[in-house]
Amino acid sequence: MTDLLNPVRRRSRDPFAHYRKRIVVSLEPGDVLAMRLERTRTTYRATIAAVFRTLADWHARAETRRKREERTARSR
Secondary structure (H helix, E strand, C coil): CCCCCCCEEEECCCCEHHHCECEEEEEECCCEEEEEECCCCCCEEEEHHHHHHHHHHHHHHHHHHHHHHHHHHHHC
16 A cells, blocks of 8 residues: 555546535545535545544444344344
8 A cells, every 4th residue: 555645536426316416535645535516615524534433333333223123023
């Protein structure tokens, strides 16, 4: 792997929801993830660590929910 020195930008493949605009994602130096809708100026930024922590938490909660549903389905 190489260190990130310059921003890397990519567009999503499909339009997002009712906005009908694609999402532009940027990986920026300093371990920052930035997203905005195409042809707009408002950019939303978060550290990669914060995004990973959020996704890991969602995954853990989904697993807990799935296991609880399996237990209640078996007890019926």
